[in-house]
Structure formats: structure tokens, C-alpha cells
Amino acid sequence: MIAVVAATDAHAPCPVGQVTFLSDAVVAADVVRLGDVADLSRLPSSLRDLAGTLPVARLTGDEQILSSRRLSERARASVPALTPWLSSCGDDEVRVRSRRRLQEGDVIVLPPTAGEEGVRSGQTLTLRVVIGSVVVEREVEALQAGRPGRPIFVRTPDDAVLRARVGG
Numbered sequence: 001m002i003a004v005v006a007a008t009d010a011h012a013p014c015p016v017g018q019v020t021f022l023s024d025a026v027v028a029a030d031v032v033r034l035g036d037v038a039d040l041s042r043l044p045s046s047l048r049d050l051a052g053t054l055p056v057a058r059l060t061g062d063e064q065i066l067s068s069r070r071l072s073e074r075a076r077a078s079v080p081a082l083t084p085w086l087s088s089c090g091d092d093e094v095r096v097r098s099r100r101r102l103q104e105g106d107v108i109v110l111p112p113t114a115g116e117e118g119v120r121s122g123q124t125l126t127l128r129v130v131i132g133s134v135v136v137e138r139e140v141e142a143l144q145a146g147r148p149g150r151p152i153f154v155r156t157p158d159d160a161v162l163r164a165r166v167g168g
Contacts, residue, residue: 019043019051019085021068024095032057034075037066037094043085054078059098068092119146119166127154127164140164 025037034040035052043051056074057066069091076083119125119142127140138156146152146166154164 018087019072019082021071021092021094023092024097026097026099027059028099030059030098031055032059032066032096034071037068037071037096043082047079047081047085050079051075051082057096059096061098063095063097066094066096068094118148119152121145125154127156127162128167 019042020039022037022039025032027033027036032055033052034054034056037056040048040051054075056071056078057064071094072086076086121142121144123142125140125142127138129136129138140154140156140162143153143155143161148166151163151165154162156162
């Protein structure tokens with residue numbers, strides 16, 4: 001989230017202490033948050049973090065012109081405590097651009113996860129139960145696929161179905 005240039009208001013200036021909107025902003029995602037498009041430095045610290053993450057619009061393309069008045073209305077509707085800092089003092093245009101959109105044919109490669117070998121449905125596993133210094137191990141069959149740290153259902157040789165967490 002990078003904000004670029006402060007807005008200039010052709011209308012009457014906002015009262016001192018008001019949140020000012022930027023004329024140009026670049027966002028990393030489709031969701032535009034108040035902190036992406038406004039200077040929140042005048043807010044009390046107790047509200048600043050909340051206001052910065054407050055969703056106020058959604059981008060529908062690579063670039064969009066948003067109304068500062070409409071953005072203020074959405075923020076005030078979500079968090080009424082922001083009202084004193086988001087008065088209606090003009091209606092500037094805020095140009096919001098996305099960093100980079102995926103294009104047709106782009107390949108997304110997931111990073112490898114070290115040591116995360118999954119469990120396949122039907123695979124024979126060893127169920128290990130540890131209580132204090134007592135360790136009980138038993139062969140079971142996985143009834144579903146799973147990844148380390150995630151729970152799956154397994155079946156014991158006597159057909160009991162148990163929920164177990166896949167170890168890593």
C-alpha cells in the first residue's frame with residue numbers, strides 16, 4: 001500500500017484536524033482500505049489502526065476514480081466514531097490503481113512447503129497416542145486425504161472411526 005500525492009481541494013478547506021484524502025493511491029489488492037486512500041495521521045491512535053484497515057471500496061479494474069465524499073460516507077457508516085474526522089468538506093476525486101493484475105496465461109507457482117507430505121485416502125498409517133510417559137501405537141487406515149497439522153478421520157482394524165491429527 002503506497003500513497004502518493006496529497007489531494008488539493010478546490011472547495012472550502014476542511015476544518016483543522018480532518019482526515020484528508022490522497023489524489024492518487026496504489027493498492028496491492030482489489031479491496032481499497034481507508035488507510036490506502038487517506039492520511040490518517042490526525043486520528044487518535046486508538047482509532048488509527050482500525051480506520052487504516054477499514055474496507056471502503058472494491059476495485060473493479062486496474063484503475064478507478066473514487067469520490068472522497070462516498071469513501072467518507074462508507075467509513076462513517078462502518079465506524080461512527082470516525083464521524084468527527086470525516087465531515088463532508090468537499091468531494092475530491094481519488095484515483096486508485098492496482099499494482100499489477102494477473103493477465104490471461106500468467107502462471108502462479110506455489111512456494112514449496114518443506115517437509116509437508118500429505119496423507120492419501122486409503123493409506124495405512126500409524127496412530128500414536130501419548131499420555132504422560134505412556135505411548136500407544138496402532139495401525140489405522142486414512143479415510144480421507146490430509147496435510148500435516150490438519151485433522152482427518154481414520155479407521156482402526158476393529159472398524160472404529162477416530163479423528164486424528166496428521167503429524168509432520
